[in-house]
Amino acid sequence: xxxxxxxxxxxxxxxxxxxxxxxxxxxxxxxxxxxxxxxxxxxxxxxxxxxxxxxxxxxxxxxxxxxxxxxxxxxxxxxxxxxxxxxxxxxxxxxxxxxxxxxxxxxxxxxxxxxxxxxxxxxxxxxxxxxxxxxxxxxxxxxxxxxxxxxxxxxxxxxxxxxxxxxxxxxxxxxxxxxxxxxxxxxxxxxxxxxxxxxxxxxxxxxxxxxxxxxxxxxxxxxxxxxxxxxxxxxxxxxxxxxxxxxxxxxxxxxxxxxxxxxxxxxxxxxxxxxxxxxxxxxxxxxxxxxxxxxxxxxxxxxxxxxxxxxxxxxxxxxxxxxxxxxxxxxxxxxxxxxxxxxxxxxxxxxxxxxxxxxxxxxxxxxxxxxxxxxxxxxxxxxxxxxxxxxxxxxxxxxxxxxxxxxxxxxxxxxxxxxxxxxxxxxxxxxxxxxxxxxxxxxxxxxxxxxxxxxxxxxxxxxxxxxxxxxxxxxxxxxxxxxxxxxxxxxxxxxxxxxxxxxxxxxxxxxxxxxxxxxxxxxxxxxxxxxxxxxxxxxxxxxxxxxxxxxxxxxxxxxxxxxxxxxxxxxxxx
Amino acid sequence: xxxxxxxxxxxxxxxxxxxxxxxxxxxxxxxxxxxxxxxxxxxxxxxxxxxxxxxxxxxxxxxxxxxxxxxxxxxxxxxxxxxxxxxxxxxxxxxxxxxxxxxxxxxxxxxxxxxxxxxxxxxxxxxxxxxxxxxxxxxxxxxxxxxxxxxxxxxxxxxxxxxxxxxxxxxxxxxxxxxxxxxxxxxxxxxxxxxxxxxxxxxxxxxxxxxxxxxxxxxxxxxxxxxxxxxxxxxxxxxxxxxxxxxxxxxxxxxxxxxxxxxxxxxxxxxxxxxxxxxxxxxxxxxxxxxxxxxxxxxxxxxxxxxxxxxxxxxxxxxxxxxxxxxxxxxxxxxxxxxxxxxxxxxxxxx
Numbered sequence: 060x061x062x063x064x065x066x067x068x069x070x071x072x073x074x075x076x077x078x079x080x081x082x083x084x085x086x087x088x089x090x091x092x093x094x095x096x097x098x099x100x101x102x103x104x105x106x107x108x109x110x111x112x113x114x115x116x117x118x119x120x121x122x123x124x125x126x127x128x129x130x131x132x133x134x135x136x137x138x139x140x141x142x143x144x145x146x147x148x149x150x151x152x153x154x155x156x157x158x159x160x161x162x163x164x165x166x167x168x169x170x171x172x173x174x175x176x177x178x179x180x181x182x183x184x185x186x187x188x189x190x191x192x193x194x195x196x197x198x199x200x201x202x203x204x205x206x207x208x209x210x211x212x213x214x215x216x217x218x219x220x221x222x223x224x225x226x227x228x229x230x231x232x233x234x235x236x237x238x239x240x241x242x243x244x245x246x247x248x249x250x251x252x253x254x255x256x257x258x259x260x261x262x263x264x265x266x267x268x269x270x271x272x273x274x275x276x277x278x279x280x281x282x283x284x285x286x287x288x289x290x291x292x293x294x295x296x297x298x299x300x301x302x303x304x305x306x307x308x309x310x311x312x313x314x315x316x317x318x319x320x321x322x323x324x325x326x327x328x329x330x331x332x333x334x335x336x337x338x339x340x341x342x343x344x345x346x347x348x349x350x351x352x353x354x355x356x357x358x359x360x361x362x363x364x365x366x367x368x369x370x371x372x373x374x375x376x377x378x379x380x381x382x383x384x385x386x387x388x389x390x391x392x393x394x395x396x397x398x399x400x401x402x403x404x405x406x407x408x409x410x411x412x413x414x415x416x417x418x419x420x421x422x423x424x425x426x427x428x429x430x431x432x433x434x435x436x437x438x439x440x441x442x443x444x445x446x447x448x449x450x451x452x453x454x455x456x457x458x459x460x461x462x463x464x465x466x467x468x469x470x471x472x473x474x475x476x477x478x479x480x481x482x483x484x485x486x487x488x489x490x491x492x493x494x495x496x497x498x499x500x501x502x503x504x505x506x507x508x509x510x511x512x513x514x515x516x517x518x519x520x521x522x523x524x525x526x527x528x529x530x531x532x533x534x535x536x537x538x539x540x541x542x543x544x545x546x547x548x549x550x551x552x553x554x555x556x557x558x559x560x561x562x563x564x565x566x567x568x569x570x571x572x573x574x575x576x577x578x579x580x581x582x583x584x585x586x587x588x589x590x591x592x593x594x595x596x597x598x599x600x601x602x603x604x605x606x607x608x609x610x611x612x613x614x615x616x617x618x619x620x621x622x623x624x625x626x627x628x629x630x631x632x633x
Numbered sequence: 634x635x636x637x638x639x640x641x642x643x644x645x646x647x648x649x650x651x652x653x654x655x656x657x658x659x660x661x662x663x664x665x666x667x668x669x670x671x672x673x674x675x676x677x678x679x680x681x682x683x684x685x686x687x688x689x690x691x692x693x694x695x696x697x698x699x700x701x702x703x704x705x706x707x708x709x710x711x712x713x714x715x716x717x718x719x720x721x722x723x724x725x726x727x728x729x730x731x732x733x734x735x736x737x738x739x740x741x742x743x744x745x746x747x748x749x750x751x752x753x754x755x756x757x758x759x760x761x762x763x764x765x766x767x768x769x770x771x772x773x774x775x776x777x778x779x780x781x782x783x784x785x786x787x788x789x790x791x792x793x794x795x796x797x798x799x800x801x802x803x804x805x806x807x808x809x810x811x812x813x814x815x816x817x818x819x820x821x822x823x824x825x826x827x828x829x830x831x832x833x834x835x836x837x838x839x840x841x842x843x844x845x846x847x848x849x850x851x852x853x854x855x856x857x858x859x860x861x862x863x864x865x866x867x868x869x870x871x872x873x874x875x876x877x878x879x880x881x882x883x884x885x886x887x888x889x890x891x892x893x894x895x896x897x898x899x900x901x902x903x904x905x906x907x908x909x910x911x912x913x914x915x916x917x918x919x920x921x922x923x924x925x926x927x928x929x930x931x932x933x934x935x936x937x938x939x940x941x942x943x944x945x946x947x948x949x950x951x952x953x954x955x956x957x958x959x960x961x962x963x964x965x966x967x968x969x970x971x972x973x974x975x976x977x978x979x980x981x982x983x984x
Binding site: 085179180183186187201202207210211214215216300306365367368369370448541542543546548549552553555556557558559560561562575576579580583584 | 671697699700701702710713714717718719720779780782783784785803805806807808809811888889890892893894895896898906907908909910911912
């Protein structure tokens with residue numbers, strides 16, 4: 060009746076229309092889309108998809124045919140073409156640096172893909188799906204939480220590279236300030252990542268020009284939080300805030316009183332519980348409340364802090380560089396970013412624009428010391444590079460060898476090329492390279508020194524932190540767990556609310572609630588560490604802590620650590 | 634074609650046409666194959682990207698959900714852990730608050746605005762529809778509002794202190810106000826107002842004229858004509874609004890990352906936090922709880938709310954209709970006014 064042929068109409072002798080009818084087109088589309096739908100469906104199950112997955116890595120195993128996948132330039136780009144090298148001196152230097160190693164390792168290729176290795180979720184999905192690059196920062200796995208990173212390594216998210224480290228004699232190459240930290244990266248005697256960089260951690264950056272303009276004194280390494288508060292208040296004007304802080308800013312003065320999720324005073328060993336740890340915020344509640352109230356008065360009475368929940372970290376950094384904030388907390392490497400126009404926030408370029416050497420504009424000092432001499436809030440940090448656990452032994456050997464080479468001879472070669480190109484030591488000793496991973500004897504030939512690049516005063520404070528003995532951490536003595544336990548989220552929530560919310564909080568009630576919440580969460584987890592092993596590790600940890608504080612801060616040891624240990628920790632460990 | 638449809642309709646209604654009742658013809662094999670091919674891509678897509686992840690997540694919630702290590706069955710451990718987790722309870726509370734604010738400000742207000750707008754001249758209505766129709770990126774708008782809320786240099790603070798002479802306001806930094814300020818931008822975009830306007834424009838003018846003749850006031854006309862006619866749209870959009878609010882994530886993550894102190898941490902944002910903490914099993918359990926909660930709300934809603942404007946005697950039981958004695962298209966707007974039945978029945982909806 061509608062003029063379109065079908066079986067019944069044909070049987071009645073109706074004429075078929077010439078060419079494709081609308082129904083024919085629709086049928087074809089249906090059949091075609093069904094076929095097309097099968098492709099993504101099959102690719103979902105990994106069938107027939109060789110281009111996007113880590114097929115190159117899986118195909119490794121032949122001695123001379125290894126393809127290492129890198130994500131952009133982390134840690135190394137793919138080998139640049141001649142055209143790219145001609146237009147980019149940095150890439151040319153890189154190609155020249157890596158070539159000797161490639162000559163010694165024929166058959167190894169570097170393939171670059173587009174992948175954000177700093178996206179934790181994407182990285183975890185890629186690792187589980189077998190499509191992750193060959194190299195990625197280990198810290199991303201645990202969002203820079205040391206215990207989470209170790210948990211992720213223990214659960215197989217990174218390759219075991221212990222043998223490769225030994226084969227390349229890596230530990231003999233490491234600088235003294237790196238070696239102690241490197242040893243803390245072990246997981247039950249094994250290593251699951253290679254060293255990638257070292258820096259002396261966070262501290263307070265300050266505007267020397269604004270301080271001098273106000274007729275004030277620069278801070279020193281032994282300054283206290285009261286000193287910081289007074290300085291911030293004196294620097295605050297209608298246009299300038301004394302200090303800019305991120306939303307977690309309250310963590311800094313609290314940490315100076317040994318407040319913490321993992322290390323001291325808030326976490327107690329509790330082998331009688333399922334998780335082996337419990338949290339305590341009420342024993343010293345008045346002390347914590349006083350400290351929080353002190354900081355809130357700095358925020359709401361002095362009004363010397365620039366902070367807002369909606370502000371991103373780099374907004375604070377930008378305001379510091381612009382001079383609308385006189386101090387800011389950040390990693391020491393922010394001071395040593397090169398003046399290259401491609402770097403968005405650069406103190407050195409800002410100093411150039413002011414027509415002054417950086418030593419006259421920006422300064423850096425470790426975090427202030429706590430009321431009782433606790434001075435371990437600025438400490439050395441080591442970035443590590445994990446290798447894809449899907450790589451076979453040959454690929455692992457080559458990846459580790461390449462990385463260890465590029466941290467040594469490859470590093471020297473690129474630095475020399477950077478100086479030849481720019482004649483500026485700030486392009487040589489840039490970022491964390493001011494404290495290289497390797498000993499000086501492994502890095503001969505790099506022009507100049509970090510002091511010549513960034514000034515004596517800055518490097519003096521950097522080396523002060525780098526050479527400070529490391530405070531012992533629990534995971535050095537107690538095996539990490541594969542299962543992530545209770546998170547620090549309730550502590551972070553409480554801390555952020557106390558920092559930002561103007562309404563007067565009942566801090567004592569908050570502390571009690573916080574303790575209940577943390578312990579309720581902990582009670583729902585079961586530790587995989589046997590009690591006897593936990594007790595032995597915990598005892599070793601606290602003994603190391605006692606020795607550390609007795610030597611490095613007798614005041615803190617006598618007034619805080621020992622009484623706390625004797626009354627709360629020792630009885631728990633029997 | 635039309636006769637075949639008529640045969641199917643009559644067969645469905647159960648009415649007997651004559652002694653030789655026509656059975657629904659069985660489709661030919663080829664026709665069935667064609668039908669299957671048409672439907673297959675959508676079914677495969679839904680199975681792959683809808684049902685498979687749902688079922689896989691559900692099964693994963695009973696394990697320790699290791700990424701690469703062997704997965705072990707843990708039973709209800711994660712369920713019990715999340716059931717007693719104070720942060721999960723807080724997240725559900727925040728989500729309920731956010732959903733309530735969203736529905737109140739971005740759902741109810743557009744209805745009122747749309748109804749009032751219908752009283753304005755036609756060119757005003759067109760301009761408003763044009764404004765609503767301009768595509769705006771939610772994320773871009775959220776980023777802009779984030780800057781405007783800044784307590785140091787945001788325009789809202791300037792208005793509060795310089796224009797209204799109020800003390801400095803905390804905006805997003807206040808645990809008690811943060812959810813309101815997160816919802817507030819949605820108020821300005823008027824959400825589904827465009828749909829309401831379009832629906833109201835579809836109501837025959839004669840309904841209102843008849844009501845006016847009978848002496849109905851403006852609010853009486855709104856209550857007895859506009860609202861009932863909007864009921865199906867309101868019902869549908871309310872369900873979408875409830876489901877969407879329950880899954881709130883991006884606004885909170887962009888503006889406050891769940892702060893201050895978890896005051897704006899919704900369930901999905903907490904789920905995201907659990908993923909970052911490598912607690913994958915707990916995250917899937919939270920997703921299951923959210924799914925069950927939303928399903929329960931929708932089921933209760935469908936059970937209790939009658940969204941058919943033409944058959945008030947109809948009752949819906951779990952999506953099945955118990956047919957009334959009057960066919961749908963003959964009901965008319967019988968509830969417009971108590972005395973306008975005759976005038977209403979002469980007009981057919983949609984004509």
